[in-house]
Amino acid sequence: MFLIFLGGFWFCLWQLMHRQTPENPGFATLPPLNEGQRPVTVVPEAPPPKSIVIDPGHGGEDPGTQGNGMFERQGTLPIGLALAKELRNRRYNVVLTRDTDSTLSLESRAKIANEPGRVCFVSIHLNYSDTPKSNGIETYYGWPKRWDVLKDLRQSRKLEPDQDILDHRSKLLAEAIHRSALASTRATDREVRNNPALLVLNSIRVPSVLVECGFVSNKSEAEKIQTAEYQENLARGIADGIEQYLNAASSNADYGIEIVNTKATGGKK
Numbered sequence: 458m459f460l461i462f463l464g465g466f467w468f469c470l471w472q473l474m475h476r477q478t479p480e481n482p483g484f485a486t487l488p489p490l491n492e493g494q495r496p497v498t499v500v501p502e503a504p505p506p507k508s509i510v511i512d513p514g515h516g517g518e519d520p521g522t523q524g525n526g527m528f529e530r531q532g533t534l535p536i537g538l539a540l541a542k543e544l545r546n547r548r549y550n551v552v553l554t555r556d557t558d559s560t561l562s563l564e565s566r567a568k569i570a571n572e573p574g575r576v577c578f579v580s581i582h583l584n585y586s587d588t589p590k591s592n593g594i595e596t597y598y599g600w601p602k603r604w605d606v607l608k609d610l611r612q613s614r615k616l617e618p619d620q621d622i623l624d625h626r627s628k629l630l631a632e633a634i635h636r637s638a639l640a641s642t643r644a645t646d647r648e649v650r651n652n653p654a655l656l657v658l659n660s661i662r663v664p665s666v667l668v669e670c671g672f673v674s675n676k677s678e679a680e681k682i683q684t685a686e687y688q689e690n691l692a693r694g695i696a697d698g699i700e701q702y703l704n705a706a707s708s709n710a711d712y713g714i715e716i717v718n719t720k721a722t723g724g725k726k
């Protein structure tokens with residue numbers, strides 16, 4: 458019995474060693490290395506470059522809001538392009554969700570932001586109010602994120618079932634951008650706000666922020682927004698905020714991440 462088993466084993470081994478067909482030539486057909494020729498080494502694929510995603514809101518068939526003879530899309534694209542230019546001058550890689558007056562769904566924007574290598578996402582919008590004197594900048598983040606984003610976040614941090622995660626990164630990015638955009642433009646402070654219902658905020662894994670850069674419904678602000686000077690001021694301020702956030706986050710992998718224990722402590726009355 459043992460001999461039969463041994464014979465079968467050798468037969469299988471012999472077959473493996475001599476398996477050569479034209480389709481599957483095996484190792485034996487590789488030519489021998491010439492003198493001085495180095496064996497081929499497999500270079501691991503380089504990770505995608507780290508990049509900031511800038512998203513000029515609306516565009517193409519979606520004009521956005523309107524007032525004082527201008528559509529929102531007319532302001533968001535030049536501000537987005539100025540911001541991309543400013544960041545590239547500072548040696549950051551930038552991906553624009555669109556760089557022409559084209560139509561792009563919210564899902565497509567989020568998909569671009571969720572590709573590997575992204576470090577943050579900033580969406581540029583303009584505001585509208587029925588009160589013509591309303592003016593200034595308001596900046597949004599969205600917490601909590603959508604369930605699938607939260608699930609990935611939990612997995613990436615290897616959380617135990619009785620642990621919960623609070624991700625303050627988008628809020629910190631929003632605060633940094635808001636502060637520096639106000640400083641560079643001297644616009645009215647309309648505060649940092651939370652809106653977890655916005656798809657471009659709640660479905661994006663990296664820190665994501667939406668900046669309402671001013672009101673098209675306010676005559677003087679609408680005029681200002683259309684000047685290259687104001688667009689560059691805005692771009693410089695937003696870029697300052699992004700840079701401050703990225704500098705703070707670069708030295709601390711847990712920057713803005715809080716892990717809390719949800720287990721009942723027991724014994725306390």
Ligand SMILES: [Zn+2]
Pocket residue numbers: 514515521522529582583
């Ligand atoms: Zn908008």
